[in-house]
Amino acid sequence: GAVVSQHPSWVICKSGTSVKIECRSLDFQATTMFWYRQFPKQSLMLMATSNEGSKATYEQGVEKDKFLINHASLTLSTLTVTSAHPEDSSFYICSTMVNLDTQYFGPGTRLTVL
Amino acid sequence: AQKITQTQPGMFVQEKEAVTLDCTYDTSDPSYGLFWYKQPSSGEMIFLIYQGSYDQQNATEGRYSLNFQKARKSANLVISASQLGDSAMYFCAMSLTGTASKLTFGTGTRLQVTL
Numbered sequence: 420g421a422v423v424s425q426h427p428s429w430v431i432c433k434s435g436t437s438v439k440i441e442c443r444s445l446d447f448q449a450t451t452m453f454w455y456r457q458f459p460k461q462s463l464m465l466m467a468t469s470n471e472g473s474k475a476t477y478e479q480g481v482e483k484d485k486f487l488i489n490h491a492s493l494t495l496s497t498l499t500v501t502s503a504h505p506e507d508s509s510f511y512i513c514s515t516m517v518n519l520d521t522q523y524f525g526p527g528t529r530l531t532v533l
Numbered sequence: 534a535q536k537i538t539q540t541q542p543g544m545f546v547q548e549k550e551a552v553t554l555d556c557t558y559d560t561s562d563p564s565y566g567l568f569w570y571k572q573p574s575s576g577e578m579i580f581l582i583y584q585g586s587y588d589q590q591n592a593t594e595g596r597y598s599l600n601f602q603k604a605r606k607s608a609n610l611v612i613s614a615s616q617l618g619d620s621a622m623y624f625c626a627m628s629l630t631g632t633a634s635k636l637t638f639g640t641g642t643r644l645q646v647t648l
Contacts (some may be wrong), residue, residue: 453635462624462638463578510576514636520566520585522628522636524578 422447423515425525432503433533440498440528442513448493449515453522454486457510469496469513503532535560537627539639546615547647553600554610554642556625565629567608568636569599572622581623584608615646 426441442452450471455463467488468476475488485507487499500507508531514524536559546552558567569581584592584599592599600609612619622643626636 451634462640463636465635465637468635512576512578514578516634520583521580522568523580524570527576527578529576 422517422523423513423525425513425528427528428526429529429531431531431533434504435502437499437501438503438530440500440511440513440530442496442498442515442525444494444515447517449496450493452490452496452513452515454488454496454498455512455514455524457512457527459510463512466498471496500530503530505532508532535562535565535627535629535637537625537637537639539625539642541642542640543643543645545645545647546612548617549614551611551613552615552644554612554623554625554644556608556610556639558606558608558625558627560627560629562629565627567599567601568626568628569597569608569610570624570626571619572624572641574621578624582610612644617646617648620644620646 424443432438452469454466457463465478466481469488469490471490477483490496510527510529512524512527514522517523538557565586567584571579582592582594582597582599584601591601596613598611622641624641625639628634628636
């Protein structure tokens with residue numbers, strides 16, 4: 420069964436609004452989660468590392484004020500896309516480590532900004 | 534910085550045949566992990582197989598095997614007895630320190646299995 424869930428699976432919003440995406444680890448505690456984005460027909464690019472109880476670590480070129488990450492509990496990390504614009508339309512995927520050699524991904528959230 | 538290269542944008546294979554998806558990597562770190570993921574049209578990333586840089590034997594998981602050639606810095610995925618359900622995008626990825634931390638992905642290979 421799935422070890423990581425995401426909600427919503429897809430969302431359409433108007434330009435200028437904010438959208439929150441949830442990533443939950445199921446049946447285990449995740450001190451670290453990762454957020455990736457994937458543009459159509461492209462690969463996954465790491466956006467940030469979400470650490471439970473501390474600030475997220477953002478990859479170079481990712482605006483931390485635009486992509487707010489909160490990891491308030493061991494089973495939940497949220498990504499909020501603030502003041503979304505059409506260029507933010509993408510597939511957002513979270514992941515977490517289960518074992519040292521295994522990283523499981525959530526089912527992804529498809530964001531479309533009109 | 535580490536880099537993953539997948540040179541095959543698309544591959545075709547007949548059902549029940551074996552297929553090899555190429556992956557080369559570049560890193561100066563001696564400790565790293567190599568992963569393969571399958572992404573069907575639904576978008577979900579499905580973990581297939583892992584190879585650690587210090588592992589002596591090639592990893593195998595059912596119909597999947599990883600042809601690890603350290604000196605050539607290649608980590609090709611071999612799928613045996615292809616099935617129609619294997620049609621998907623396949624991504625090679627690498628993490629440093631040998632643990633599943635931050636992953637760097639290749640550009641992917643789209644595999645199409647035909648009758």
